[in-house]
Amino acid sequence: MLTQSTLNVIASYWSSDFDCPVEQLLAQPLHVLTHGPALAGYNGIFALFRDGMATMSFPQSKMTPLTRLLPDPPLTAAGFSNAFDRSGFRIVGPACLNYAEHIAVQHHAVRRLAETDTGAVRSLQEVSDSTEWEHGGIDSGAAASFGVIVGRELVSIAGYELWGNTIAHISVITHPAHRGRGYARSAVAQAATAALEAGLIPQYRTLVSNGPSMSVAQSLGFDHYATSVAVKLGDFEV
DSSP states (O other), X not given: OOOHHHHHHHHHHHHHHXXXXXXXXXXXXXXXXXXXXXXXXXXXXXXXXXXXXXEEEEOGGGHHHHHTTOOOSSOOHHHHHHHHHHTTOEEEEEEEEEEOSSOOOOSSOOEEOOGGGHHHHHHHHHHSOHHHHHHHSOOXXXXXXXXXXXXXXXXXXXXXXXXXXXXXXXXXXXXXXXXXXXXXXHHHHHHHHHHHHTTOEEEEEEETTOHHHHHHHHHHTOEEEEEEEEEEXXXXXX
């Protein structure tokens, strides 16, 4: 279970993202905001759900027509997703936001990747689904990345990107032919351990529908904090 001090840091990060006082974050069954500075360029809706409470942010110019699509209470992440999915928007979620203060020991050797591993990373990207790589691949924004090598092949890679000054957002992807063997678990464990050693809070976000990824979070000792849903508005006009 996360300590209160860690919960306070997490709440502080998300209240800043929503541009609302921390005491108002996830304090009402439905708390509707318009995008603040952190979300100003986002053409979509972002919502968090926790213990029956919800905080969500809308583009100011589109808020009125979009709030009419909200389902009747009690509001849940699944109900929110279904309502906007039926209206033809692209939904990302529901996704679990998980955090950890301690990480279980990994079972496979993992090492920090270097510039000399660029070719191996590219090879893994070439055999990965493009959408999976978009969600789990390691990009130039990663503060550090760690890989599991089998023979001469990179079979799993995990890394983290710094969110604010406190959150280490972890991404992971595993070679399609090497899944189900615990490689992702080991790579995530190393990335999370490195984040903790750097004084950061590891964050592992995964779709609720992704059973194997949910198992990775649970087996490593991550605790569920909230559920997120993003609604991408595309060409929607008022």
